[in-house]
Amino acid sequence: MQEHLKNKIEANDRSISELLKDQKFYIDYFQREYRWGEVHMKTLVEDLTTTFLKSYKEGDAPEIVAQYQSYYLGPVVFSVNLETAKKSIIDGQQRITSITLLLIYLNNKQKDFPEEERVNISDLIFSVKHRQKSFNITDDNREDILKGLYEHGEYKLAEDEDETVANMLARYVDIESAFPDSITDIVLPYFIDWLISNVVIIETVAYSDENAYTIFETMNDRGLNLTSTEMLKGYVLSRIKDRKKRNEINDIWKEQVIALHNIDKSADLTFFQAWFRGKYAETIRTGKAGSEDKDFELIGSRFHNWFKDVHTKLFGLKTSEQFYEYFKNDFPHFVKYYIKAYKLKNEFNKRYPHLYYINQWGIAQSLQDPLLLASIKADDDEDNVLLKFDAMARYIETFTVRRSINYRKFSQASIKYTMFNLMKQVRNSGLDTLKEKLAKEIKEIPESWNNINDFRWHGQNGRFVKHFLSRISSFVDQAVGKDIHYPAYYHPQGKQFEIEHIWANKFEEHRDEFDQNEDFMQWRNSIGALILLPNGSNQSYNSDKYGDKLEHYLKENTYAQTLHPKFYEKNPNFLKSEVLSGVSFLPHSAFKKQDIISRLEVVEALCTKLWGIEYYHLN
Numbered sequence: 371m372q373e374h375l376k377n378k379i380e381a382n383d384r385s386i387s388e389l390l391k392d393q394k395f396y397i398d399y400f401q402r403e404y405r406w407g408e409v410h411m412k413t414l415v416e417d418l419t420t421t422f423l424k425s426y427k428e429g430d431a432p433e434i435v436a437q438y439q440s441y442y443l444g445p446v447v448f449s450v451n452l453e454t455a456k457k458s459i460i461d462g463q464q465r466i467t468s469i470t471l472l473l474i475y476l477n478n479k480q481k482d483f484p485e486e487e488r489v490n491i492s493d494l495i496f497s498v499k500h501r502q503k504s505f506n507i508t509d510d511n512r513e514d515i516l517k518g519l520y521e522h523g524e525y526k527l528a529e530d531e532d533e534t535v536a537n538m539l540a541r542y543v544d545i546e547s548a549f550p551d552s553i554t555d556i557v558l559p560y561f562i563d564w565l566i567s568n569v570v571i572i573e574t575v576a577y578s579d580e581n582a583y584t585i586f587e588t589m590n591d592r593g594l595n596l597t598s599t600e601m602l603k604g605y606v607l608s609r610i611k612d613r614k615k616r617n618e619i620n621d622i623w624k625e626q627v628i629a630l631h632n633i634d635k636s637a638d639l640t641f642f643q644a645w646f647r648g649k650y651a652e653t654i655r656t657g658k659a660g661s662e663d664k665d666f667e668l669i670g671s672r673f674h675n676w677f678k679d680v681h682t683k684l685f686g687l688k689t690s691e692q693f694y695e696y697f698k699n700d701f702p703h704f705v706k707y708y709i710k711a712y713k714l715k716n717e718f719n720k721r722y723p724h725l726y727y728i729n730q731w732g733i734a735q736s737l738q739d740p741l742l743l744a745s746i747k748a749d750d751d752e753d754n755v756l757l758k759f760d761a762m763a764r765y766i767e768t769f770t771v772r773r774s775i776n777y778r779k780f781s782q783a784s785i786k787y788t789m790f791n792l793m794k795q796v797r798n799s800g801l802d803t804l805k806e807k808l809a810k811e812i813k814e815i816p817e818s819w820n821n822i823n824d825f826r827w828h829g830q831n832g833r834f835v836k837h838f839l840s841r842i843s844s845f846v847d848q849a850v851g852k853d854i855h856y857p858a859y860y861h862p863q864g865k866q867f868e869i870e871h872i873w874a875n876k877f878e879e880h881r882d883e884f885d886q887n888e889d890f891m892q893w894r895n896s897i898g899a900l901i902l903l904p905n906g907s908n909q910s911y912n913s914d915k916y917g918d919k920l921e922h923y924l925k926e927n928t929y930a931q932t933l934h935p936k937f938y939e940k941n942p943n944f945l946k947s948e949v950l951s952g953v954s955f956l957p958h959s960a961f962k963k964q965d966i967i968s969r970l971e972v973v974e975a976l977c978t979k980l981w982g983i984e985y986y987h988l989n
Contacts (some may be wrong), residue, residue, distance in 0.1 A: 378576075378577050381573070383571070384570070390473075391493055395457055406467070413734075423552060438564055446573055471545060476562050495516075519542055540833075606623075619694060622697065641704075642669075643739075644740045649797065704748075711739070724763035727763065728767050731833075733789065736782055741796075742759055823967075840856050903926055935959055954972060
């Protein structure tokens with residue numbers, strides 16, 4: 371019987387509930403690391419929530435969810451050991467891990483709901499046997515982080531943490547930032563019901579490792595499905611009648627796709643989506659249930675079909691010669707600068723720094739990249755293009771920082787209409803016009819800097835706090851003539867920087883100002899009570915009293931040094947800095963609640979200068 375089963379292969383469509391409920395999966399040794407990046411997780415969350423919101427209508431009965439549009443997540447392959455019944459993941463552990471993280475996040479969001487309003491999804495995350503709870507994905511390295519996230523919604527990384535664990539924590543934080551505000555507490559149970567019932571996965575099960583690996587290789591090595599890029603190429607070439615010119619465009623196309631693949635294997639797809647959305651999309655689907663996909667969504671799913679339907683109207687391409695000229699000139703131009711933008715996002719450049727900033731703290735790639743390309747024209751020279759990139763990136767960073775300070779999300783779903791309208795506004799703008807429009811948009815951002823007084827570090831916003839403090843610290847450094855830039859704090863080559871609490875976590879030392887530990891912790895985590903210190907220094911000083919720390923701060927970065935009275939005696943460049951004029955820096959021999967309030971005034975003044983619209987008039 372076992373011999374017969376060893377040759378068997380089963381394939382079935384499964385809902386997430388059917389796939390995960392009371393299951394136990396073992397991760398094969400050759401694919402143990404979880405390597406999904408930010409863009410993968412945010413795209414998944416955006417795709418799932420957008421698909422759900424297409425169908426959801428306020429007032430729907432719970433049972434109506436079964437009729438909502440389904441979503442295909444992809445295939446997974448398992449191998450079942452006939453002797454031990456162990457089920458090993460051969461292909462799909464990245465998706466299963468990501469869905470598990472999403473389920474944990476959703477479970478945490480509904481923890482405070484009345485019991486009758488909660489959707490039971492715990493048995494999709496862990497199972498209980500012999501009164502012992504264990505998570506459905508079995509891997510010793512993951513046990514602690516899954517437990518921490520499930521029970522507390524956070525996890526403290528160790529210094530030498532495993533790559534998988536660090537990625538899992540980062541992706542959990544990405545879920546939180548990408549999850550749209552439009553899925554409110556009232557809507558959440560409907561979304562969870564939809565997720566576990568309407569999201570479809572094709573499960574393939576083999577009963578021998580040999581068959582399982584054959585399936586894995588077939589899926590990954592022999593796929594012959596044409597991509598949207600390849601189908602677009604075929605259509606474009608078919609419209610060029612002259613054989614010599616057709617061959618020329620074919621060669622150009624190959625060269626450009628190779629260049630795109632050199633930065634990322636799917637960059638050809640994201641390039642066309644960004645190019646077509648930024649330059650040509652005229653419509654976007656409304657948020658009403660049942661509404662049809664428009665230009666923006668159609669470009670995201672099947673841009674080759676969309677192009678066939680609109681190239682005459684939106685691109686002005688009718689004749690063979692027009693197709694030839696367009697793909698000979700415009701296509702390579704936009705590929706070149708899409709790649710340039712990618713490199714500037716990953717390699718800091720003093721002249722065009724803002725693309726690097728938004729790579730650390732920006733909006734969804736599906737919005738960010740089209741915005742960058744929207745104003746670019748086919749005859750722009752390089753410096754003009756890069757200055758436009760920097761101007762747009764400056765707006766994006768200002769938008770995200772102001773939203774973050776006010777605890778406002780900027781997931782794709784929550785800002786896509788705002789950003790789509792901006793794309794259309796800035797299309798083909800000259801540099802000066804672009805700057806004028808962006809300065810006007812910044813003035814109209816509803817979130818102000820006033821919430822600085824209420825902004826605090828907490829377990830899940832550490833990445834933003836480090837970005838924010840890195841920007842402020844490098845800004846102050848440069849204002850006094852130091853050639854120190856953001857990467858020196860956020861991504862240094864050597865010793866890393868950590869967030870330093872000026873107050874040690876010792877409530878008993880602050881009872882003169884606080885009756886409750888909770889109140890003390892609120893002030894301790896205030897952005898006005900935080901600085902950046904190199905790892906090691908941070909750990910050495912962390913539990914010291916302020917008076918003992920202060921002498922050490924004098925040896926650190928300028929922003930930390932401004933706490934010490936002696937700094938003001940020995941630094942004439944600081945006192946004379948025009949850039950910092952109006953910022954009421956003060957020395958702090960002691961550090962009480964009132965000192966934090968004074969420091970908050972400094973932070974707000976720095977924000978006004980650092981992210982002010984003067985940038986658009988000075989360059």
